[in-house]
Amino acid sequence: MWNSANYGALKTCLMNYDPIQLSSIASGVQGWKIMQDNYFLPDVPRNLWQKRPKIPRIMGTTKDEWAYYEIDSMNSGKTNFTDYSKKYFEAELELFASIIFGGQLQTSINIFEHMFVPPGTADDDHLAWLKATVDVFSAAAFSSGISKDIEFYLRNNNSDVYVYEFTWPGVVANKCKVKACEIPGWNPVVHASETKYVFMEESAWLSVNVSSTDYAMADFFGEAWTNFAKFGRPTLNDTWSPTTEIDVTKTEYLEIGQNMGMRVGYRTNQRIAWNAIVPSLVGVLPPEMPDYNNGSHVEGPTSGPTSVQPTQPGTEPIKNQGSTPPSSAINQRITGLLGNVLLIFSIIAALFGSTNTF
Numbered sequence: 001m002w003n004s005a006n007y008g009a010l011k012t013c014l015m016n017y018d019p020i021q022l023s024s025i026a027s028g029v030q031g032w033k034i035m036q037d038n039y040f041l042p043d044v045p046r047n048l049w050q051k052r053p054k055i056p057r058i059m060g061t062t063k064d065e066w067a068y069y070e071i072d073s074m075n076s077g078k079t080n081f082t083d084y085s086k087k088y089f090e091a092e093l094e095l096f097a098s099i100i101f102g103g104q105l106q107t108s109i110n111i112f113e114h115m116f117v118p119p120g121t122a123d124d125d126h127l128a129w130l131k132a133t134v135d136v137f138s139a140a141a142f143s144s145g146i147s148k149d150i151e152f153y154l155r156n157n158n159s160d161v162y163v164y165e166f167t168w169p170g171v172v173a174n175k176c177k178v179k180a181c182e183i184p185g186w187n188p189v190v191h192a193s194e195t196k197y198v199f200m201e202e203s204a205w206l207s208v209n210v211s212s213t214d215y216a217m218a219d220f221f222g223e224a225w226t227n228f229a230k231f232g233r234p235t236l237n238d239t240w241s242p243t244t245e246i247d248v249t250k251t252e253y254l255e256i257g258q259n260m261g262m263r264v265g266y267r268t269n270q271r272i273a274w275n276a277i278v279p280s281l282v283g284v285l286p287p288e289m290p291d292y293n294n295g296s297h298v299e300g301p302t303s304g305p306t307s308v309q310p311t312q313p314g315t316e317p318i319k320n321q322g323s324t325p326p327s328s329a330i331n332q333r334i335t336g337l338l339g340n341v342l343l344i345f346s347i348i349a350a351l352f353g354s355t356n357t358f
Helices: 008-015 019-027 045-051 067-075 086-116 126-155 202-206 212-231 268-282 328-351
Strands: 057-062 161-166 252-256 261-264
Touching: 045 126, 057 126, 057 252, 067 126, 086 126, 086 268, 126 161, 126 268, 212 252
Parallel strands: 057 161, 161 252
Antiparallel strands: 252 261
16 A cells, blocks of 8 residues: 555566666656655755755846747647737636635636736737736746746855846747748747757857857857856856845846846746735745655555645635646647646646746
8 A cells, every 4th residue: 555654566667677667757747756755855945944054046037938848739739829919818817826825716818917917908919818827837937936946045145046038039049930920020049948058059159140249149148158167166256256136126147148147026926926915815836835745644545635735824725726728729739738837837836936046
């Protein structure tokens, strides 16, 4: 039985499993689940931060993280630019985020529309709704978690936390492969764009007309990351200064792009949306729950609770509520994005975000 605290047979099975087959599970629909196991992850991050070592950290995001997935969908023909609309935006939130919002779904959608969609935007303004989709999900899957991580390090008096936002949409990191995603007025800086300048992926550089700014970016990343590895700080003249402010309007960060320099207010709107408003509606994530799955509580139930009571009074339990997408385009899109999205939201549920750290 799973709750017998006897894992000998399971260990034998896993030790004899072919590593290639075992690692391939990560590319499935849901991938590997993040769980509190009392070994690798003994607690949730908001309780563990005080035990973290005070070591130098570089943390950051690209300007349009989630655009990677929207472009991937357009590249594959699952969606078109003309699919993006108010209806599409709301359906995507309902489909992918209802597990978090529960009974507060419509309230959350209304808030996001007021925060991320310009006033007076037409329901069929495709570019505006595409940008809003990218902003909301960039926050959900990336910047909300990274900013919480930054906060944890600062609260622990780590004075060597260096934060960046990469804003250069160079051809080296351009993910668009078809005309469908060559959209006037939209030149996103997608997830992992900066890695093209850190690791100098040959195929990315040899297949495009490289600009002088691309070379400047490569020089900067090469020098900064080398300095960080050798000295624990990315610049020796302090042009990239460490972050000291937890306040969302004052958090310092380096903009890495054509107009490089220190800025204040790292991802302010996105942090307010996901790290302040969402918890006020549905409770703090992840909730405090006993761990029944590692043998430390063998008397635990054979199945987990069907809903989690939020920590704040007056809100409804978080439940997994399904939804019916309103168009065939969204149905097609599910096939291509479901694996990515379920994995990302599994991470959100476990860690309230994922991070790009170096």
